[in-house]
Amino acid sequence: MEDLVVEFRTFHNADPPEILKLWHASNLGPSAAEGFPCDIFELFVFSQPFFDRNGFFVAHEGDRIVGFVHAAFSCTKDGTALNITDGVISALVVHPEFRRQGVGTQLVVLAEHYLADKGAASVEVGAGLDRNGFYNGIYGGHQASGFANEIAPWTEFLTPLKFRPGSSTRILHRDLTMGRDPVSARLIRHRRRMNLVITDRVADMPWWWHVRFGQLDALKFELQERQGKSVAASGQIIGLDVYVPKWGVRAVGMKDVWVPEEVRRHGYGLSLVLEICRRLREQSIQVIEAQIDADNAAAYELFTDAKFEQVQELVTFRREL
Numbered sequence: 001m002e003d004l005v006v007e008f009r010t011f012h013n014a015d016p017p018e019i020l021k022l023w024h025a026s027n028l029g030p031s032a033a034e035g036f037p038c039d040i041f042e043l044f045v046f047s048q049p050f051f052d053r054n055g056f057f058v059a060h061e062g063d064r065i066v067g068f069v070h071a072a073f074s075c076t077k078d079g080t081a082l083n084i085t086d087g088v089i090s091a092l093v094v095h096p097e098f099r100r101q102g103v104g105t106q107l108v109v110l111a112e113h114y115l116a117d118k119g120a121a122s123v124e125v126g127a128g129l130d131r132n133g134f135y136n137g138i139y140g141g142h143q144a145s146g147f148a149n150e151i152a153p154w155t156e157f158l159t160p161l162k163f164r165p166g167s168s169t170r171i172l173h174r175d176l177t178m179g180r181d182p183v184s185a186r187l188i189r190h191r192r193r194m195n196l197v198i199t200d201r202v203a204d205m206p207w208w209w210h211v212r213f214g215q216l217d218a219l220k221f222e223l224q225e226r227q228g229k230s231v232a233a234s235g236q237i238i239g240l241d242v243y244v245p246k247w248g249v250r251a252v253g254m255k256d257v258w259v260p261e262e263v264r265r266h267g268y269g270l271s272l273v274l275e276i277c278r279r280l281r282e283q284s285i286q287v288i289e290a291q292i293d294a295d296n297a298a299a300y301e302l303f304t305d306a307k308f309e310q311v312q313e314l315v316t317f318r319r320e321l
């Protein structure tokens with residue numbers, strides 16, 4: 001039989017079933033949903049209106065896909081369009097049997113050339129929190145904000161390619177079946193004075209929110225003064241249905257927990273998070289996931305007070321082009 005060699009090309013429409021096989025054979029760790037059909041890839045990746053097949057490269061040996069890299073862009077500050085000066089690598093996978101043969105390196109080089117040709121000034125492998133347009137809800141948790149630090153030798157692999165460490169995102173989980181919610185006089189006072197208002201009104205979010213989370217269930221929560229109706233804290237939850245086969249439990253992600261500047265340090269953030277936990281427990285949700293920037297000490301403190309624990313870290317690596 002003729003010896004096959006690994007070759008590289010851009011994405012073809014017939015590739016998704018092979019990419020699905022590769023995803024499931026690559027030991028991507030607890031951050032990667034598994035046990036889902038090809039339609040999920042279509043929905044979350046290939047059918048996105050800004051998916052560019054010229055930025056998606058596969059490594060193949062004959063008909064078998066053994067690696068892929070997905071080069072893309074982050075968005076403008078107002079979240080209304082792509083920012084083509086801001087390149088990202090949304091995903092990068094090499095089949096375990098084909099590692100340490102230069103396949104990953106070649107994929108990164110192809111992605112960099114594509115991004116530079118399009119006008120990117122920099123590239124961030126793993127994209128970063130709120131910066132990845134693809135794989136949200138199937139990698140990382142409710143969003144794909146980096147690559148799992150423990151799962152692959154990112155530093156050893158990317159340092160020789162002249163990348164330096166970028167951002168780091170903590171993944172926190174709370175198992176709602178374990179432990180009791182914290183109580184305090186302040187929390188009890190807030191419960192008496194505040195209402196939790198739940199809406200599915202997400203129409204006021206920008207384009208970038210809709211392309212990333214529009215295909216997932218989402219709800220908005222607001223903690224409102226009973227009198228006066230002023231909002232003391234707000235947040236969202238995003239359904240993590242694709243993770244059910246992998247984690248074996250119903251889970252949701254919590255995002256954008258926010259308290260207006262003038263009412264910070266009054267415990268409203270904690271009240272909101274605990275109130276959301278209580279409502280979700282009633283709906284038989286077992287796990288709540290939150291993602292926070294590793295430098296955000298206030299958010300870390302809040303979620304720790306609400307009994308969340310860090311389960312993983314997602315990292316990125318940057319290079320100017």
Ligand SMILES: CC(C)(COP(=O)(O)OP(=O)(O)OC[C@H]1O[C@@H](n2cnc3c(N)ncnc32)[C@H](O)[C@@H]1OP(=O)(O)O)[C@@H](O)C(=O)NCCC(=O)NCCS
Pocket residue numbers: 026027028090091092093094095098099100101102103104105106139147148151152153154156157158160
């Ligand atoms: C990280 C990854 C892409 C590397 O791919 P690869 O094809 O094995 O990388 P290369 O063969 O090009 O490696 C180039 C260099 O990186 C370094 N390197 C790569 N893997 C290494 C390892 N396990 N230990 C130490 N150094 C390593 C070495 O310096 C290597 O050169 P050498 O083999 O001559 O020593 C691969 O391990 C992988 O797919 N991991 C899982 C990906 C993942 O979790 N993706 C999630 C987001 S979608």
